[in-house]
Amino acid sequence: MSNAKNNYTRITTNTLAELKSGGRKIAMLTAYDYTMAGIIDKAGIDVILVGDSASNVMAGHETTLPITLDQMIYHAASVVRGVKRALVVVDLPFGAYQADSKEALRSAIRIMKESGAHAVKLEGGYQIQESIERILQAGIPVMGHLGLTPQSIYKFGTYSVRAKEGSEAEQLIKDVEMLEKAGCFGIVVEKIPAKLAEKITKKVTIPIIGIGAGAAVDGQVLVVNDILGMNKEFSPRFLRRYLDLDEAISGAVKAYTQDVKNQDFPNENEQY
Ligand code: KIV
Numbered sequence: 001m002s003n004a005k006n007n008y009t010r011i012t013t014n015t016l017a018e019l020k021s022g023g024r025k026i027a028m029l030t031a032y033d034y035t036m037a038g039i040i041d042k043a044g045i046d047v048i049l050v051g052d053s054a055s056n057v058m059a060g061h062e063t064t065l066p067i068t069l070d071q072m073i074y075h076a077a078s079v080v081r082g083v084k085r086a087l088v089v090v091d092l093p094f095g096a097y098q099a100d101s102k103e104a105l106r107s108a109i110r111i112m113k114e115s116g117a118h119a120v121k122l123e124g125g126y127q128i129q130e131s132i133e134r135i136l137q138a139g140i141p142v143m144g145h146l147g148l149t150p151q152s153i154y155k156f157g158t159y160s161v162r163a164k165e166g167s168e169a170e171q172l173i174k175d176v177e178m179l180e181k182a183g184c185f186g187i188v189v190e191k192i193p194a195k196l197a198e199k200i201t202k203k204v205t206i207p208i209i210g211i212g213a214g215a216a217v218d219g220q221v222l223v224v225n226d227i228l229g230m231n232k233e234f235s236p237r238f239l240r241r242y243l244d245l246d247e248a249i250s251g252a253v254k255a256y257t258q259d260v261k262n263q264d265f266p267n268e269n270e271q272y
Helices: 013-021 034-042 069-082 101-115 126-137 150-156 166-182 194-203 245-261
Strands: 026-030 047-050 087-091 119-123 142-147 186-190 208-211 219-222
Touching (some): 013 026, 034 047, 069 087, 069 101, 119 150, 142 166, 166 194, 194 208
Parallel strands (some): 026 047, 119 142, 208 219
């Protein structure tokens, strides 16, 4: 990539293909703002997803449906400014690509132009094949998302495991093959049986990134707020917490509040 703003070797979609073919795993996390993106980029994450989960964890909505294209672009541009090495992928939000493939392409172009991100992610298989192909034809890298697709929550009715049944599993395999053939550089599979995830991972040459899809996939993705323990109410089986940031932040805020009230802060060295 020319005009790189650093000396790091940037992660590209080719890097991810090499990681898969070399049998090395891919680590992906979400981020929604400049500061967090900078921290996780420096820590060595391969892929940063500006997920539409921003609708939940940043804005407090119950689902991912309300977030708008403008809001996704705001989050994505903030993340891009903080990142020097990772590949930045941005979710096309609900309502920005379902109507037709022209609208899908327009939305993808806006994300790439206005945020500086490197790729987009869309939820769905055969239903959005034309949109995926159109975006790819414009030279925009596309990541697929199959299994539990949260933008369709009101169709599913629950957030439970998908593709347990024969016909749904068969369709998912067909969709994976279609996405590979179309030219997607990777696919996120969410909440599907580990055995099915293993089968599709072996079937295709593009990286399969799992969330609640077991260990046999090519990489893992989680929401950064969840691994840092910022949301104790969300405790699915697939989540591993690496920090109790809720507790740590609460402790720091209590100590600061006490210091202010007791007139311990600021002291002589903390003033001009
Ligand atoms: O929006 C999101 O955060 C996602 C991941 C959890 C895969 O799509």
